[in-house]
Amino acid sequence: MLTRNCIIFSRYVLFQSINICEKKYIQQKVRHINIFYRVEKRIGWRSVSLASLLNNEKKEDLHKIQKDNIENEHSKVENKDSKTRINKDKPILEVISPDLKISKKEKSAILENVKEKSLHENETDKNRPKLSSDSIKKLKEKIIGKGEKDSDKTKPLVKKRKRVDLSCQSLERNFITPVKAMSDFLLKPSDLECLPKTKRRSPYESEPPITVYWRRDVEAKALEVWGTHENLQKELLKRDIEKKKYQQNIFTVKRRLRDFRREMGRSTDVIEEESGLMGRSGKVVLTAVVINGTNFLFKLFAWIFTGSHSMFSECIHSLADTINQLILAYGIHKSVQIADSYHPYGYSNMKYVSSLISGVGIFCVGTGLSFYHGISGLLHPTPIDDFFWAYFILAGSLVSEGATWLVAFNSIRRGAREVNMSVKDYIFRGQDPSVNVVLLEDFAAVIGVIVAAGCMGVSSLTNSPIPDAMGSILVGCILGSVASFIIYTNVAALVGRSIPEENLEKINQELEKDIMIRAIHDVKGIDMGSYLVRYKAELDFDGRELTRAYLDKMELNDILEEIKAIDNIDKLEEFMLKHGENLVDMMGGEIDRIEMKLRKKYPEIRHCDLEIL
Structure with missing residues (x-):
């Protein structure tokens, strides 16, 4: 129905x-x-x-x-x-x-x-x-x-929201500094005046915000000035060729740069009064250069008059010490040079490089020649002469080398006291490689003088050149041992050595106490030499505390009014983009604050790299 x-x-x-x-x-x-x-x-x-x-x-x-x-x-x-x-x-x-x-x-x-x-x-x-x-x-x-x-x-068209495409590469949202805009796009300061600009946090600590431009605006201005990309590339190539021609005379450029810095009252050689050659390490090395140079001259004359194999080894030993300590002086002088674009982390490792060269020099020249002369004396013995003047020279060398050793030891003891370390650990970790080399060289010199004097005395008593030749070989063994230790300690420092575990743990505890940090991971503390440390850590930030800190700086009533005014997706997206960008800037500011706090409590931290998980 x-x-x-x-x-x-x-x-x-x-x-x-x-x-x-x-x-x-x-x-x-x-x-x-x-x-x-x-x-x-x-x-x-x-x-x-x-x-x-x-x-x-x-x-x-x-x-x-x-x-x-x-x-x-x-x-x-x-x-x-x-x-x-x-x-x-x-x-x-x-x-x-x-x-x-x-x-x-x-x-x-x-x-x-x-x-x-x-x-x-x-x-x-x-x-x-x-x-x-x-x-x-x-x-x-x-x-x-x-x-x-x-x-x-018949359905009405709905506006689709723009989504993030990670596969798309774009430079439209990139910022560019005025210097880079003028160098990469060959613009003048007057060309940049009419472009929209904004302020961003400075990447360098204790400096005000920097002015940046949008890259798309700079590119459009460059096209307006130069017409086409081809014209811009031709001009860049032309200027690059001119730059290479100018760089050919590198010594002239360096001299002019040095004169300019001298006129401006700046020095790239010394950071502060108590560093470089005028610092504690520099004074020890310069003292050792003078004393070892004098000893070399006296031992040279003694060997010429006596022909002793042991005296020849001591003469070569003093010459090697003098040359190596000159290399150390250059390393100290270079290690305090201010960082530049070619070496952004500075030249502090030059101490270790020069000490390594010294160790290799001692091993090759000192040990090699001492062994050669001693073995030659054993194979081809010659009649010995009177060692009277040689004993006086060895006695003077013992006093002078001993004085230099005391100066180096006192410097190391003061350095160990400053960093709360024992003298033994301070030496074995190579905290001050230049002074370590001087200390070990002078120690080897004192032992070598005693060995040489004893072997020469035995040769005089027995009227045999064999003990004298054996003394030369023993001095070579002493030099080889010292050189091996110097090479080992400096290679370990150059490869990258971690700071002591207790020091690293103290820095970690200070970092974990901050309210913005939930946890830290992948922590590394690298000893850069010259009492400098490079610290790196991955941080797990507390998002709620970061947002609360952001809201503390904002007027909540204004944010509430913005939220009430949201009646469509476009306004919601604009609201989220605005405050999301501000939160990212807030996170960067918090990282800067944490880095400054760490450097203030631990001045040895020269470079602090904190990354967000």
């Missing part, structure tokens, strides 16, 4: 919408309705577009019309409270068009025609094979899918 009522109501809607006033037109529409009923029964579902039967040119959204038809059927037929209920016994033509004026014969003829066609259709439907459930399902999906496709065309 429900199906019959739905069909009746569909016919009613159809004929009311077109205001049929003629009998022939009614007969034609009744035929269309019967066709529709036949299609409806064949397919097995109720709601098919009526508009498509009336006007094939206007293909409206089928899915929408089907939904409307079903809702109208339920509201008109099944609603018990409706005033427009359909009378089942009432003739169908009166239901379709109650105002239509036709005779009873015409009405009965039309109804009989409809009944005959319906009976004929029912018989053909029974004989016609029914569609399978899969075919009906596919047909439904096809028609409904088409309706959804058509309805998508």
Whole structure:
């Protein structure tokens, strides 16, 4: 019954919408309705577009019309409270068009025609094979899918939010400093005046914010000035060639630079009064140079007069010490030079380099020549001469070398006291490599003088050159041992040596106490020499505390008003981008604060690299 009522109501809607006033037109529409009923029964579902039967040119959204038809059927037929209920016994033509004026014969003829066609259709439907459930399902999906496709065309376009594409490479948001803009794009200061600029945190500590420009604006200005990229590249190439020509005379450039710095009252050689050659290490090395040079001259004359193999070894020993200490003096002088673009971490390792060269020199020259001369004396013994003057020279050398050793030892003891280390650890860790070399060389010299004097005395008593030659070999062994120790300690420092574990733990504890830090990872403390440390750590920042610190600097009422004004996605995105960028700047400021706090408590930290996890 429900199906019959739905069909009746569909016919009613159809004929009311077109205001049929003629009998022939009614007969034609009744035929269309019967066709529709036949299609409806064949397919097995109720709601098919009526508009498509009336006007094939206007293909409206089928899915929408089907939904409307079903809702109208339920509201008109099944609603018990409706005033427009359909009378089942009432003739169908009166239901379709109650105002239509036709005779009873015409009405009965039309109804009989409809009944005959319906009976004929029912018989053909029974004989016609029914569609399978899969075919009906596919047909439904096809028609409904088409309706959804058509309805998508009428949906309003929604603005898509711009998302981050990590694979895309762009320089539009990059900043550029004025110096780089003038050097890379050959612009003048007057060209940059009209460009928009902003302030950013300085990458250098204790310096005000720097002025930067947007790279896209600088590139556009460069194109405006030079016309095309080709013209700019040609000019850059031309200036690069001129720069290389100027750099050919490197000595002239260095001399002019040195004169300029002297005129400006700056010195690149010495950082402060108590460093370099005027510092504690420098004074020890210069004292050793003077004393060892004097000893070399006296020992040279003694060897010429006596021909002693042991005296020759001592002469070579003093010469090697003098040359090596001159190298140490140059290393100390260079180690305090201010860092530049070629050596951004400074020249502090020059102490270790010069000490390493000294160790190699002692081993090759001192040990090698002493061994050679001693073995030569054993293979080709010669008569010995009077060693009277040699004893006096050795005694003077013992006093002078001993004095130099005492100066070096006192310097090391003071240095160990300053860093709260024992003298032994201070020497073995090579905290002051230049003074270490002087101390060990003078120690070897004192022992060598004693060995040489003893062997010469035995040779004088036995009147045999063999003990004297053996003394030369023993002095060579002493020099080789000292040289090996110097090479080992300096190589360890140059390769990269960690600071003592207790010192590293103190720095870590100070860092972990900060409220912004949850944890630290991958900690490294490298000894750079000259009491300087490079500290590196990965930080796990506390995001809530960082945000709270940011909000402390903001007016919360203003932020609340901004939030209330957000009524679409664009405003929300702008709000998040603004405060997100400010939070990143806030994080950079907190890292600078933590670095300054560490350097203040631990002045030996020269370079502090803190990275965010």
